[in-house]
Amino acid sequence: MTREELEELDRKDPLKLFRDEFSLPEGILYFDGNSLGALPKATPDRVNEVVAEEWGNKLVTSWNSAGWFSLPETIGNKIAQIIGADDGEVVCVDGTGLNIYKLHSVALKMRPDRKVILMEGSNFPTDAYITQGLIEQLGQHHQIRFVEKDDILDAITDDVALVSLTQVHYKMGHLLDMKAITQKAHDVGALVMWDLCHSAGALPVALNQCDVDFAVGCTYKFLNGGPGAPGYLFVAKRHQGKATQPLTGWWSHQKPFAFERDYQPKSDIGQFLSGTQPIISLAPVEVGVNILLRADMDEVRRKSLALGDAFIRLVDEHFSEYGFTLATPSDAEERGSQVSLRSEHGYPIMQALIEVGVIGDFRAPDIMRFGLTPLYTRYTDLWDAVMKLKSIMAADTWKAEQFNRVSEVT
Amino acid sequence: MTREELEELDRKDPLKLFRDEFSLPEGILYFDGNSLGALPKATPDRVNEVVAEEWGNKLVTSWNSAGWFSLPETIGNKIAQIIGADDGEVVCVDGTGLNIYKLHSVALKMRPDRKVILMEGSNFPTDAYITQGLIEQLGQHHQIRFVEKDDILDAITDDVALVSLTQVHYKMGHLLDMKAITQKAHDVGALVMWDLCHSAGALPVALNQCDVDFAVGCTYKFLNGGPGAPGYLFVAKRHQGKATQPLTGWWSHQKPFAFERDYQPKSDIGQFLSGTQPIISLAPVEVGVNILLRADMDEVRRKSLALGDAFIRLVDEHFSEYGFTLATPSDAEERGSQVSLRSEHGYPIMQALIEVGVIGDFRAPDIMRFGLTPLYTRYTDLWDAVMKLKSIMAADTWKAEQFNRVSEVT
Numbered sequence: 001m002t003r004e005e006l007e008e009l010d011r012k013d014p015l016k017l018f019r020d021e022f023s024l025p026e027g028i029l030y031f032d033g034n035s036l037g038a039l040p041k042a043t044p045d046r047v048n049e050v051v052a053e054e055w056g057n058k059l060v061t062s063w064n065s066a067g068w069f070s071l072p073e074t075i076g077n078k079i080a081q082i083i084g085a086d087d088g089e090v091v092c093v094d095g096t097g098l099n100i101y102k103l104h105s106v107a108l109k110m111r112p113d114r115k116v117i118l119m120e121g122s123n124f125p126t127d128a129y130i131t132q133g134l135i136e137q138l139g140q141h142h143q144i145r146f147v148e149k150d151d152i153l154d155a156i157t158d159d160v161a162l163v164s165l166t167q168v169h170y171k172m173g174h175l176l177d178m179k180a181i182t183q184k185a186h187d188v189g190a191l192v193m194w195d196l197c198h199s200a201g202a203l204p205v206a207l208n209q210c211d212v213d214f215a216v217g218c219t220y221k222f223l224n225g226g227p228g229a230p231g232y233l234f235v236a237k238r239h240q241g242k243a244t245q246p247l248t249g250w251w252s253h254q255k256p257f258a259f260e261r262d263y264q265p266k267s268d269i270g271q272f273l274s275g276t277q278p279i280i281s282l283a284p285v286e287v288g289v290n291i292l293l294r295a296d297m298d299e300v301r302r303k304s305l306a307l308g309d310a311f312i313r314l315v316d317e318h319f320s321e322y323g324f325t326l327a328t329p330s331d332a333e334e335r336g337s338q339v340s341l342r343s344e345h346g347y348p349i350m351q352a353l354i355e356v357g358v359i360g361d362f363r364a365p366d367i368m369r370f371g372l373t374p375l376y377t378r379y380t381d382l383w384d385a386v387m388k389l390k391s392i393m394a395a396d397t398w399k400a401e402q403f404n405r406v407s408e409v410t
Numbered sequence: 411m412t413r414e415e416l417e418e419l420d421r422k423d424p425l426k427l428f429r430d431e432f433s434l435p436e437g438i439l440y441f442d443g444n445s446l447g448a449l450p451k452a453t454p455d456r457v458n459e460v461v462a463e464e465w466g467n468k469l470v471t472s473w474n475s476a477g478w479f480s481l482p483e484t485i486g487n488k489i490a491q492i493i494g495a496d497d498g499e500v501v502c503v504d505g506t507g508l509n510i511y512k513l514h515s516v517a518l519k520m521r522p523d524r525k526v527i528l529m530e531g532s533n534f535p536t537d538a539y540i541t542q543g544l545i546e547q548l549g550q551h552h553q554i555r556f557v558e559k560d561d562i563l564d565a566i567t568d569d570v571a572l573v574s575l576t577q578v579h580y581k582m583g584h585l586l587d588m589k590a591i592t593q594k595a596h597d598v599g600a601l602v603m604w605d606l607c608h609s610a611g612a613l614p615v616a617l618n619q620c621d622v623d624f625a626v627g628c629t630y631k632f633l634n635g636g637p638g639a640p641g642y643l644f645v646a647k648r649h650q651g652k653a654t655q656p657l658t659g660w661w662s663h664q665k666p667f668a669f670e671r672d673y674q675p676k677s678d679i680g681q682f683l684s685g686t687q688p689i690i691s692l693a694p695v696e697v698g699v700n701i702l703l704r705a706d707m708d709e710v711r712r713k714s715l716a717l718g719d720a721f722i723r724l725v726d727e728h729f730s731e732y733g734f735t736l737a738t739p740s741d742a743e744e745r746g747s748q749v750s751l752r753s754e755h756g757y758p759i760m761q762a763l764i765e766v767g768v769i770g771d772f773r774a775p776d777i778m779r780f781g782l783t784p785l786y787t788r789y790t791d792l793w794d795a796v797m798k799l800k801s802i803m804a805a806d807t808w809k810a811e812q813f814n815r816v817s818e819v820t
Contacts, residue, residue: 039465044461059446062637228689249536250535278690
């Protein structure tokens, strides 16, 4: 595979104009949009409008006049369109972990006679951590059944209250079969929650078509909402009003401005709000989501897989002597939007790569992660990154002491 | 009292230079800084730096290089100085309600044999709502004992696990005696949590001097952190590591970047973090807090009370025929930093006032709230607001249909 072939793919790319919507620094090849998505060019102006005009000039009146109070629903309804949900089923609020806490609480209340929560043991750990916190708080009646991907279907038995899985694996990049797993769960009477952190905005997600019960996700990866921006949650209409989530802040009250003493839950998706939201982080989420709304998600998926195939082929062609192995499935249909390479020297190699402007990341113990973001990753970026990696390997740059000093935070 | 007398007070005001640190719109008299504090002039540049430079140019690397990961501690340690706490006792994270949820959970775990939580029934209701959600989740073993201010001390009996109070009342503006109440609670073996939403930044708060166990607060009122900016929580050093709060997201894990499967809590204040924080809302909190750190809090308190005294006197002198009564204590020492007036026509009167550029707010059923923010409220602002109110009352402007249309959101 030559750079010219990749240039040709870039020329023909139906999504190529989207790259111009993002502000990407000169000289950087960015493969970490699956950790923090790039800055949309329209975001700084929107943020400045929120700060200088809505806050500075309109002050407290902006809670109404600028629509701050309804941002969770406004943005939620837009995210719904990206994940196959309907109006009134999604709110953009709080963080992923807190939203998992709410939805797991509700799901366990809806299945009082069952005690098992099925999760993938190797998943991004906050999902398990927050569930362990919930279980301890509920009095240790429940337990997590940890399984790995090939054993999921068999492990869904009729003692399972909730199957809680991440659609695309943060580290290995494999894609789970949402439809089949949801179906199997429902067959045995279990509920399902999907974590869409690594799939929403990266591939078509069809929550209602798959009859999903609950979902959560973040907005700072493929939705380009900004660092730590509020996440979102989905509750299928049929489950709304069935059980009350426990983080019962005033925004989830039936009449928040009546300032009544006792809690009365909203009966719609608004019950899944909690307290006042961080507006300067929340408002720009809409800018990122608006870009996605104009993109054809089937085209996004096609390009994502083509990028992955090309990258895997380049790695095969150029690194046979360095012992990199593919941690991501080689079958495109089983992948999300990243390629993970395994190498015992993954940590220093990735540090050396970042040093020369190729930003991916490392996940312990041995995974080098390359996120592919079809709206702004070019085919030629793959070539250029591979060539830089090749220089690093050929010159043993990565063996330098500075790259081998492992820091706590990566 | 004449406008000239008030001009003289402004001239002599030792805090007068602080007003220039805020961006206040022309023609507006702002008395709602106890709901949403004004915009510091330095904030737009700081926000733009976070967005354009830290996010846009440095991308994911800013989690380390720009100190994003440690912002909760960095800002928490600064807030600590304003509320009489020590380094390592405060983190700036999540919202007030969620922080109450965490601290109430921990307090109840630390007093397993007691079931009563003492709260003020007329308090801002999110404190009670979130506690009601927690109690339901814990299995209804606990109950809230609601009392009003004059009965608090007597109601602290030895079945009380936790006394949870807001230092300054959101609506009536009275100030509770933190030292006496904390002492009484400890005498009967109860723990104490103080909500500082309406006191931090408005008056000197001395958590450790009063031997307080736990505290929470928001940053968007007197700390001028921005709409819905993350709140903070305080846990006295002696209680850290004693019990685990239940919102066990990955930022509260002992080794968040080890991506271990099972939860292990941090043993310090970091255990009270949960998940990834909204950086664009969190970073500017520091700008607001930095201003407060340069202010003499005793001076802030003196001016706050002087403003209140002057406002009450002006109201006495100008509105005797309109039946406004003072809902806030007339004794300055018993007040926070607001004056609340009661009027059966409070709602339309406040709407008419806002229409002419005097921004206060209304709290059902009959309270007109005027927040006093010593860093930017001028004595002459009081005069000018009173004159505008006088015109509205004299001309019956407030009786217009448009001001009497009650909207759900106020």
